Structure formats: structure tokens, C-alpha cells
Amino acid sequence: MSTGKARTSLLHTGLMHLALIAYTALCLAPVVLVVINSMKSRAAIFSAPMALPGPKTFDLIGFTTVITQGNFAGYFSNSLIVTGTSIVAVLLFGAMAAFALSEYRFRGNTLMGLYLALGIMIPIRLGTIAILNIMVATRLVNTHLGLILVYTAQGLPLAIFILSEFMRQVSADLKNAARIDGLSEYAIFFKLVLPLTRPAIATVAVFTMIPIWNDLWFPLILAPGEATKTVTLGAQSFIGQYVTNWNAVLAALTLAILPVLILYLAFSQQLIRGLTAGAVK
Amino acid sequence: MGSLHLNEIRKTFGTVEVLKGIDLSVDDGEFVVFVGPSGCGKSTMLRIIAGLEEQTSGHVRINNRLVDTVPPAKRGIAMVFQTYALYPHLDVRRNMGLALEQEGIAKAEITARVGAAAAMLRLEELLHRRPAELSGGQRQRVAIGRAIVRQPSLFLFDEPLSNLDAALRVGTRIEIAKLHRKLGATMVYVTHDQVEAMTLADRIMVFNAGAVEQVGKPLELYHRPANLFVAGFIGSPTMNFLAGDTAARLGATTIGVRPEHLIIRDDGVWSGTVIHAEHLGPDTMYYVETEAYGTLTIRTDGDTWHEVGATLSVSPMEAKIHRFGADGRTLG
Numbered sequence A: 001m002s003t004g005k006a007r008t009s010l011l012h013t014g015l016m017h018l019a020l021i022a023y024t025a026l027c028l029a030p031v032v033l034v035v036i037n038s039m040k041s042r043a044a045i046f047s048a049p050m051a052l053p054g055p056k057t058f059d060l061i062g063f064t065t066v067i068t069q070g071n072f073a074g075y076f077s078n079s080l081i082v083t084g085t086s087i088v089a090v091l092l093f094g095a096m097a098a099f100a101l102s103e104y105r106f107r108g109n110t111l112m113g114l115y116l117a118l119g120i121m122i123p124i125r126l127g128t129i130a131i132l133n134i135m136v137a138t139r140l141v142n143t144h145l146g147l148i149l150v151y152t153a154q155g156l157p158l159a160i161f162i163l164s165e166f167m168r169q170v171s172a173d174l175k176n177a178a179r180i181d182g183l184s185e186y187a188i189f190f191k192l193v194l195p196l197t198r199p200a201i202a203t204v205a206v207f208t209m210i211p212i213w214n215d216l217w218f219p220l221i222l223a224p225g226e227a228t229k230t231v232t233l234g235a236q237s238f239i240g241q242y243v244t245n246w247n248a249v250l251a252a253l254t255l256a257i258l259p260v261l262i263l264y265l266a267f268s269q270q271l272i273r274g275l276t277a278g279a280v281k
Numbered sequence B: 001m002g003s004l005h006l007n008e009i010r011k012t013f014g015t016v017e018v019l020k021g022i023d024l025s026v027d028d029g030e031f032v033v034f035v036g037p038s039g040c041g042k043s044t045m046l047r048i049i050a051g052l053e054e055q056t057s058g059h060v061r062i063n064n065r066l067v068d069t070v071p072p073a074k075r076g077i078a079m080v081f082q083t084y085a086l087y088p089h090l091d092v093r094r095n096m097g098l099a100l101e102q103e104g105i106a107k108a109e110i111t112a113r114v115g116a117a118a119a120m121l122r123l124e125e126l127l128h129r130r131p132a133e134l135s136g137g138q139r140q141r142v143a144i145g146r147a148i149v150r151q152p153s154l155f156l157f158d159e160p161l162s163n164l165d166a167a168l169r170v171g172t173r174i175e176i177a178k179l180h181r182k183l184g185a186t187m188v189y190v191t192h193d194q195v196e197a198m199t200l201a202d203r204i205m206v207f208n209a210g211a212v213e214q215v216g217k218p219l220e221l222y223h224r225p226a227n228l229f230v231a232g233f234i235g236s237p238t239m240n241f242l243a244g245d246t247a248a249r250l251g252a253t254t255i256g257v258r259p260e261h262l263i264i265r266d267d268g269v270w271s272g273t274v275i276h277a278e279h280l281g282p283d284t285m286y287y288v289e290t291e292a293y294g295t296l297t298i299r300t301d302g303d304t305w306h307e308v309g310a311t312l313s314v315s316p317m318e319a320k321i322h323r324f325g326a327d328g329r330t331l332g
């Protein structure tokens, strides 16, 4: 009996791992394709797209094009400024709103929570035309601030939703002890609640960052100017109507993966704790 | 050092009235214990005294100062929580000294006060540890130390021993009693535990459903409970209650006899079958099923032995019978 059980569970875990490996391969395949082809010569990209770069096909022409031609460093710093500021704003305001919702009893608390969470279900792109009108009226087209405002609005609902759930779990006694010890509400928020919800904040940071960094839509509509172009938009400049510099496109995309990867590695320990919180005590 | 006056404190959450007009005066240096069933509003009362919760109406005075609008940190109180509530990211020293840091007290003074409290609670060795590296008993001692360091005029305890195991509970209980004698501070203490209430309190306040049933010295509550609720709540195992003819003969609606006031004798007035026996060593409890009065609990010395299924007769000690009227109040 017991061996039979062990065998089925082996089969079970085997199948599970197979599924997970298949899923991982599916997710990684395009990324791997981009990365390996970014290091090949143009001819090799088309003759053998699946092959790894060999001694004959290895070529960094894409990277040199990207770095020398165009304003790639500028695009990159635009992306960093927009994404970085948006994350900070989302985390700061999201955490503050989440703290208020989870900590204080006031009239309309639940209603406010629902209202703030509404954005999770309604995609912000539905409001693109209205947003564009507002941006034009306030002269925020082709500015970093315009994009930052939109991305902050886009990131807040999920941040508030996740963080308020986590903040509810911070012991009420602990906050009360701090109040008796004379900590202000700000001190309780910054010195006690934020450090205790760090895994959740890391999770939100990653989930907020990726869609912003990868976004093509809003940069294209709100900030297509040369001075405010982001990396994803900048990479498109190598895609022409008649000729596309595939080497450069792939190299630009490869470079664009780096910051996400770095952030993910920095947060991954916290992220895993955040995702599994509650699942394992 | 610190007195406490509660005046008609009421508290409603939404439409639920949780506290229904609580009055209390605690003298300087007194140890008052709140007891009562779960959900009767003891913690809410304590949080209102601390200023962590706002009363719907009524007034709180600490040291004869009206503190209704004073924030918790400025009330001259310290509080110890059931869950310890230590700051997880600070070591013991900073946990104990944080309030003083917030008050802007000089470093040297903080070190001295933390050192003194640590010595009193035998925490010197642990000052550099984080809460996660402490046992439950040590954590609670740190929490008590954190309260002492502030030199409050009023200590508030909300079930501080409930998360400790039995042996530690006794040790820490004695520690708190010694602390009270040594500091002479005023203390208000919430507990579920009868033994804690009886051993620590100068006065016990029995809560029930947001109202006070009786306030008195521990033995006063034991010997002269004001009503059925207090009679049933104080004392363990609980008092036996008998209604009907037996009570009527004594001019009462219900009479109560504590298990220790029932004497086993061959010509006892009430008899029944032993359905369960608990031999604790010093005493033995017998649960006797009678036809007329349901189950009676009898507490006797540890040397008796009656098998389950045996028939037992008991008589109450006449002088120890409590008589209650139809409204549940004790008859004089």
C-alpha cells in the first residue's frame, strides 16, 4: 500500500514538474530567442534563428549600433526616471492609503477601499483619450511627469489592495504599544509597519515595475518626443517601414531586460516571502 | 503616585453597546483586577483608560487630571499586552528604551533606567537580543520591563500571562506581585484566570456584558457574592445551584453551595451516583448525579476514595449556604 502511494505521489510530482518546466520554457523561449539572436550577425539571424551564436555567427553589431547610433542612453535614462519615480510614488502613496484603510475606522472606509480597488478591474487604457486631453490641456505631453502621473494612477489600485491586506495582519497590540511609547502615527507607519510589510512591498514593487518598464502604449501617445522617449519606444525606431535593423532591435530589447532582472534579483528573496506569506506559516 | 477615576464610561461600536456606564475609583497604589467572561468589555475598558480607544461618553481621570483628550503617551500610563507586542526589529535594550528616546530623555539616563529595570527582571544577559531570540517568558518580562522604565503612575495589564505555560505563569505572577509591592504603583489588570485575580488583587471588579456586577476584595467576592453571576463566576469548580423546594424552604428562589462546603456523610440530605472523580492529590472532586438537582460537584480532601458508580450522600454546611432571590440578587 505504502509503496503504491509513494509511487503515485512520485508520478504526481513528476507530472507537476513537467508542467512547470513546460511553462517555464514557454515563458523563457521568446526571451532566450531575443538574447541569443541579439549576438548574431544579420544573416545568421535569418538563416538559423534557433541556433546559438557560434564563432562564425557571433557579432555584436547590434549592440554597437544601439550604443553609437540613436540616443539610446537618453532613452534608457528616460525609462529609469519614469519607472523609478512611478514605483516610489506608487509604493509611498499606496502604502499610506493602505495604512489608512487598514488602521483607521472612519465613515466610508469600505466604500473608499472598493473605489480604490476598482482600478484593478478597469484597465486604465480605456481612458486614454481623456488622459490625452488632460495632458494636452495641462501641457504635460512629452514630459516625464505626464507619464509618471499616469503610471502612478495605474499602479496604485493593486498596490493599495495588496498592501492593505498585509497591513491588516500587523498586530494591533504592536501599534498600540508604539502609541503608548509616544510614536506618532507617521513614526508607526514608517518605523514599524513599513519594515514589517517589506516582503509585500517588494512584491508590489516588482509587479508595478514590469508593466511600466515594458509599456509601449502611453510613451507612444503621451511622450513620443525624442527627449522623453523610453527604451521600449526607442527600440521601435530601428523598426522601419521598409527596412528593420533586427540586430539593433534585439540588442535594445536585450539591454532593456537588464534593469528588470536586476530589480528582480534584488527583491527575489523578499518577493518569495511575500508570495508565500500565509500559505506557509 | 497615581489614582484612577472612571465616571459613567459608555462605549458603543456601531449599534452595540459594549460598555454600559462604568464607574470606578482606584486609589493610589491599589491593584485592581478586571475579570469576566470573554467579550464582556474588559479590554475595551482598559484601552479607553489607556487612550487607545475613545469612549462614547463619560470621563477618565488619572491622578485627578481629566485625560479624555490626552494622547496615550501623555497619560502617564504603561501597558503590557497579552501578545507581548515587542518591536521585532529592535533589541531588548531599545525595546525598553524607545519610549524614553521619544520623550527626548538623555542617553545616560535611559541607560541607567533600562539597566535598573533589567536588573529587577533578570534581563541583563538578554539586552542585546532581538525578541525572536527570546522565550515567551523572557519576552513578557521584557514587556514588563518596558513598562517599568517609563515610571508610569498607572500600569495597565491585558491578560499578560495568558500566552505562557502553567509553570511560567506562576513564576511571572509572583514577579508581578513583587513588583507591585516594590514599586507601590497603581495597577489595573485584566485576566480570565481566577487564581491570578484572587492572588494579585486588592480589589476585583467583575464584568458581565458591559456592566459591573460587583466590586470588592477577593475574599469578599468569594464569601459574599452580590448575585448569582458573581457566585457562579468566582470560585473553581463553580458553585452548585439548587432551585425548587429545597430553596423555597430557606426562603429563596435559588440556593448556592460551593463544592468545598458539601460534606460527605452517610445521613446526608442529598444523594446520588458518582459519575466522575478527579483525584488531584491535595483534593478530590466528585461529580454526583442526583435525581432532583442535576449534577453536584463536591470537593473533599485527597484521602477519600469513591468509585465511579458508587452512591454518595452529602450535606451542606448550613452557615455556608448562599440564598438568592427571584431577581438573582443575594438575599441578606
Ligand SMILES: Nc1ncnc2c1ncn2[C@@H]1O[C@H](COP(=O)(O)OP(=O)(O)OP(=O)(O)O)[C@@H](O)[C@H]1O
Pocket: B013, B018, B036, B037, B038, B039, B040, B041, B042, B043, B044, B045, B192
Ligand atoms: N473595534 C471593534 N469594533 C467592533 N466591535 C468591537 C471592537 N472591539 C471590540 N468589540 C466588541 O466589543 C466587545 C468587548 O470586547 P473586549 O475585547 O473588550 O472583550 P474582553 O472582555 O476583553 O474579551 P476577552 O476576555 O475575550 O479578551 C466584544 O463583543 C467585541 O466583539
Ligand SMILES: [Mg+2]
Pocket: B042, B043, B044, B158
Ligand atoms: Mg480582552
